[in-house]
Amino acid sequence: MQRLAFILLLLTGLNTFAQQKKSRPNIILFLVDDMGIMDTSVPFCGEVMPLNKRYHTPNMERLAKQGMKFTNAYAQPVCTPTRTSLLTGMNTARTHITNWTSPNKNEPTDAKDEQFGPLNWNINGLSNTPQTENTVYATTFPQLLKNAGYYTIHVGKAHWGSMGTPGSNPYNLGFMVNIAGHSAGHPQSYLSEQRYGNLPGKAQAQAVPDLQEYYNTGTFLTEALTLEAKKAMETPIARKEPFYLNLAHYAVHVPLMADKRFVQRYYDAGLDSAEAKYASMIEGMDKSLGDIMNFLTTKGVAENTIIIFMSDNGGLDAHGRGGPVNTHNYPFRSGKGSVYEGGIREPMLVKWPGVTKPQSINTNPVIIDDFFPTILDWAGISNKKTIQKLDGLSLIPTLKNPAVKLTERPLVFHYPKKWTNEKEKDERLLGINYYSALRYGQWKLIYRMRSQELELYDLSKDISEKNNLAAANPAETKKLAGILGKTLKERGAQMPVASSTSKPVPFPDEVTIR
Incomplete structure (x- = not known):
């Protein structure tokens, strides 16, 4: 009798485990490169704007109808800081990865500056070992997913670490499958006729690997990655295993190249060559999203698959685009590389079948650092043992109820670097080079390190950041400067060092309110 009871108990336990394993959701992060919040027909700022009418993204519209739209979602101003914060749950102020990493080991990417000397930051990115020089050592969520029985897939751009370091290889960061992910931050080419950059004698570090079967087939890079992602998902679906797919498109990063399937409509609409190419790449990215959604439905797993749509930084504005600056993310100010809203506010959508309410809108300020604990919670991983402290x-x-307000907390954007050479007046206009920023509730504080000036904006009334309230509201400015300074210090943030004095720039809570 005891033996029978033991067997029944064992079978019950195995059945419970099987049910838990079966019920764990698949998770897909659909990550776009350099896509601005206005680069879509989905309106993210309350009403349809002129730029929303330029772009054709019916599958983003479809996803927004099926799930939740976040209107205050943030990343960092450039790619590697965002991508490493995503994988580690650490804010960039803590990782010391505050600029994009070079494909080449130990090669800084900061532009030279007369006022400030070079900063000793983690120029080699992220590592899974503490011995790697100039890297942050951390536990990644894909590794925790893999440990918990998830089939982990990476397809597309990685850009987590430089060549010759562990972070350049997605297999070292918890992925069981890697297609086209390496140390470079953009593709050498999107065209199969150019072998995505792998032409003999012409290949550079940015040549996209692993896609030989598509050479000379007319397959645009975005399409090739989509086809590979679908192939990779076949294995866990057949095995009935939960999977995580990190589909990280190279689109819409430069070089701007026409996706011939879509570009003619934008020429016909009167766009210049650069903007028509850009819009065609947006539409190709959107087709990929639709193809992935259709695939999930065909395979019968759509209702057990969570989809997150996100971009890694704001859209290009000052560089490589057609038309005047400060217009490409309008009504948001500036673009990639900037701590103004155009550089950090992102198009974010989440479909959690049976949980997120269709066509719902979430106004909570959220940041890419939040993806780490959220994804692990989805996977049912309660024991989040990590080397690092999570931010x-x-x-x-x-996500269960958009009316739930998250705890008011500091969202920090830290860029103590020179991204690109610009004149002083253009730096001020665009909010690039040596800036920190804080989003706290309705308020946005900007700290300009060059001049140690503070700017204050009320985003509930001024999403374009036109009306600097710092002088008119010194009490709020001082309060937020205190929060930003305290948070930066707690996270061990690095500040640029003046060449003339060899002293670091004061933290924002240490400057005089003007």
Whole structure:
């Protein structure tokens, strides 16, 4: 009798485990490169704007109808800081990865500056070992997913570490499958006729690997990656295993190249060559999203698959685009490389079948750091043992009910670097080079390190950041400067060092309010 009871108990336990394993959701992060919040027909700022009418993204519209739209979602001003914060749950102020990493080991990417000397930051990115020089050592969420039985897939751009370091290889960061992910931050070419950059004698570090079967087939890079992602998902679906797919498109990063399937409509609409190419790449990216959604439905797993749509930084504005600056993300100010809203506010959509309410809108300020704990909560991983301290917050409560307000907390953007050479007046206009920023509730504080000036904006009334309230509201400015300074210090943030004095720039809570 005891033996029978033991067998029944064992079978019950195995059945419970099987049910838990079966019920764990698949998770797909659909990550776009350099896509601005206005580069879509989905309106993210309350009403349809002129730029929304330029772009054709019916599958983003479809995803927004099926799930939740976040209107205050943020990343960092450039790619590697965002991508490493995503994988580690650490804010860039803590990782010391505050600029994009070079494909080449130990090669800084900062532009030279007369006022400030070079900063000793983690120029080689992220590593899974503490011995790697100039890297942050951390536990990644794909590794934790893999440990918990998830089939982990990476397809597309990685850009987590430089060549010759562990972070350049997605297999070292928890992925079981890697297609086209390496140390470079953009493709050498999107065209199969150019072998995505792999022409003999012409290949550079940015040549996209692993796609030989598509050479000379007329397959645009975005399409090739989509086809590979679908192939990779076949294995866990056949095995009935939960999977995580990190589909990280190279689009819409430069070089701007026409996706011939879509570009003619934009020429016909009167766009210049650069903007027509850009819009065609947006539409090709959107087709990829639709193809992935259709695939999930065909395979019968759509209702057990969570989809997150996100971009890694704001859209290009000052560089490589057609038309005047400060227009490409309008009504948001500036673009990639900037701590103004155009450089950090992102198009974010989440479909959690049976949980997120269709066509719902979430106004909570959220940041890429939050993805780490949220994804692990989705996977049912309660024991989040990590080397690092997490800065992100799980979004599960507000995903279940957008009326739930997250705890008011500092969202920090830290760029103590020179991204690109610009004149002083253009730096001020665009909010690039040596800036930090804080989003706290309705307020946005900007700290300009060159002049140690503070700017204050009320984003509930001024999404274009035109009306600097710092002088008119010194009390709020001082309060937020205190929060930003305290948070930066707690996270061990690096500040640029003046060449003339060899002293670091004061933290924002240490400057005089003007």
